[in-house]
Amino acid sequence: MKDVKGEAKKKETQGKETAPETGKKPWMGSVMWITATAILLALVMVAISVWSATQKGSLNVTTPLTVERHGNEKGSPNAPVVVIEYADFQCPACGYVARLIEPQVDREYIATGKVRWVYRHFPILGQESEWAAQASRCAQDQGKFWEYHDLLFQNQRGENIGTFNIDNLKKFAQSPRLNMDMKAFNECFDTGKYVKAVQDEGIEGRMKGVSSTPTFFINGLVYQGAPRTYESFKGMLEDALRNAGAAGTENESAG
């Protein structure tokens, strides 16, 4: 046995001499170990990733809390520009707006009193959209509409695949950051307190000509679909601010 060890190096230089007793090539044993270790390492990495995603997915929304938030509106009631967004919690483009564009609008336009933002339910993607909208109204009862709104959009995973089923909607509501009275929330949801209100809001949207989500009304002007970038949305808001300024002076001189 000693010989085998000692001559391992020699064998390499000699070339093709394999170990005939076992019938295995000498490099195979170590490769098996390497493969096993690599697979194990990959599994550990995947496990850490999965765990990390659930941690992050639960709560990590970068919306400043300085924004005034009541009901399903945020921003100063005297803001010169009003943005009304018709959206569905399951719609990916709405999620895109909520995650990518809204946080910056919050900082630059809403917290500074230039824009008031109103969220309206337009659930068109199915049962889970309606449940999610109803649950958000129940959160609104406790003044936590926006927190819940952020949480749902942060956790979008696909349409009607159980992400926003009743159990999960209650689980989201339980998140410690929301600090909601779960008894009241469950009662509100289970008794279907807002089933009709959500439907009515959808009908109201349809009557205003909304047919897809998201649809924005910026001081009355309609924009369909998600803006491609924050910059393009900013352009729309700046236009509205300019027009509001002009209209404001006109009104003053008239009145």
Add this chain to the structure above:
Amino acid sequence: MRDLWGKFILLLSLFGLGISTYLSYKYLTHSTIACFGGAKGCETVQFSPYAYVLGIPVPLLGVAGYLLLLLFSLVRLWGGTPKSQKILASQALFASSLVGTLYSAYLTYLELFVIYAICTWCVLSAIIMTLIFLLSISLLKT
């Protein structure tokens, strides 16, 4: 022949490093990725909860992985490296590209079945990683 495969691995690692560096830069500056061919796929993936692991952007893991592969393939190709170390370098290439391939498979699974969006850059990186792994097998036989 084997040196040719080794050079291929070197080239592929450079490509992979380029892609993951670009993506990491975009992640760290919070800017949106130019996604060839696939509309908003990259953005959807970039802003999904799976884009970061323990706060580290996933593409940064790619940068680390491709740098390792680059290092190992340079050691292997370098004329002055003793043969025993060349073998070690080949095994290291095999092992790290296997880890990379399995992890890329997980990421591609997420794109297809969880996030429902395809990030073309990420898929390209997964293909490069798989190619490196396949090539590294041929380097193993000593």
